[in-house]
Amino acid sequence: MTNITNQMKPLGKIIAVANQKGGVGKTTTSINLSTGLANLGYKVLLKDADTTGSATLWFDNIYSSLLDGESVPFDFEIANKTSLSRNREKYDFVIIDTPPQETMIMDASIKVADYVVIPTAPTSLDIDRVIEILRLIEDKPCKVLLTQIKVNTITYRAAREMFEDQDIDFFNTGIAHREAVIHSIGQLPNDDAMRDYRMIVNELLVDLDCEVNS
Ligand SMILES: Nc1ncnc2c1ncn2[C@@H]1O[C@H](COP(=O)(O)OP(=O)(O)OP(=O)(O)O)[C@@H](O)[C@H]1O
Ligand SMILES: [Mg+2]
Structure with missing residues (x-):
């Protein structure tokens, strides 16, 4: 693996993965984006x-599933409201996995x-919640990521179409509902799990004016 930023000052960019709705793929996305960028x-x-610590659970359990010579390609830390941006200067990307419902920590992460x-x-019920969070985000760069989708469905x-009609930015690639993604909780995401997320990483790098090297 080559380190793009080997000799350079870390980029220090923070990406919050947020939605008040539970079970929409925040933790899965955080782990896959971290893996893809790393x-x-x-x-x-x-x-x-x-505070329910799904990502922590993933990180704690991952070591037992690593094969010989494998390692987790990114660092991990538990954060609270006051430590969200701590250590950003040491990293190119800090990915924050945020909780559902607890708006205070989500707001702070967005800030x-x-x-x-x-x-x-x-689904339309899920999309209504996106509109709510977009109001909180105001004019910060952001994109909606459609997850657990079935392609070619109405x-x-x-x-x-709804996002296009309302001029809401969304990632061009949707994350398909895949067994491999479910299994990426409990092990390092494999190529199958990362297939759609790799496209998201590339799109994200373009949006953030960073080098795309794939
Ligand atoms: N692309 C996908 N294909 C299949 N299953 C998925 C996909 N993305 C997420 N899941 C599954 O959906 C469930 C919820 O995902 P995840 O825990 O990432 O959501 P979350 O938004 O972090 O939830 P919470 O709000 O409770 O923190 C998990 O069981 C996960 O494995
Ligand atoms: Mg979660």
Whole structure:
């Protein structure tokens, strides 16, 4: 693995993965984005700001599933409201996994972020919640990420059209509902799990004016 930023000052960019709705793929997205960016040679820190600690659980359990010679390609830290941006100067990317419902920590994560990723399922009930969070984000760079989608379905098409009609930015690639993604909780995401997320990483790097090296 080559480190793109080997000799350079770390980029120090914070990406918050946020949505008040539970179960929309925030933790899955945080882990896969961290892996994808780290695999490109960026120095990445994943922060778990969710007190229920799904990402922490993932990180604690991952070591038992690592094969010989494998290692987690990014660093990990538990964060609270006051430590969200701590250590940002040491990393190219700090990814914050935020909790559902606890608006205070989510608001604080959005405030310190350079960019917000809003994962959502494509149903209309889920999309209503996206509109709520977009109001909180105001004019910070952000994009909606459609997750757990089934391509070529009316639901997915309707969700994309709805965002287009309302001029809401969304990632061009949707994250398909895949067994491999479910299994990426409990092990390092494999190529199958990372397939869609790699496209998201590339889009994110373009949005953040960073080097795309894939
Ligand atoms: N692309 C996908 N394909 C299949 N299953 C997925 C996908 N993305 C997420 N899931 C599954 O959906 C469930 C919820 O995902 P996840 O825990 O990432 O959501 P969350 O938004 O972090 O939830 P919470 O709000 O409770 O923190 C998990 O069981 C996860 O494995
Ligand atoms: Mg979570």
